Amino acid sequence: QVQLVESGGGLVQAGGSLRLSCAASGRTLSTYDMAWFRQVPGKEREFVAAISWDGGRTDYADSVKGRFTISRDNAKITVYLEMNSLKPEDTAVYYCAAARTWLGRRQLEYEYWGQGTQVTVSS
Secondary structure, rough: OOEEEEEEOOEEOOOEEEEEEEEEEOOOOOEEEEEEEEEEOOOOOOOEEEEOOOOOEEEEEOOOOOOOOEEEEEEOOOEEEEEEEOOHHHHEEEEEEEOOOOOOOOHHHEEEEEEOEEEEEEE
């Protein structure tokens, strides 16, 4: 049983920073590509960032490029999302996902998903 557990969400003022973590358990996911998505109630879940299993490839949504950084620590089987210069429009539930091959933004094909962590950015 694979579990992805997100943490690090919270309430922050606009311009502030947060670091989200996604810890994997149940199976070694060190060879899995990972990604972050986010969803606002009433809207479709959207891609945020993705990273390959070795960290050598990354992709970002245009809306977060230059402000967010995705990284991973395979020794800890944890993926991070460093979020800087946060804006109210970044408010959402953030989910991490895992896949055996590079999917990038193709969220429907990710195999494993976490339960999400709420990020709220106040203006």
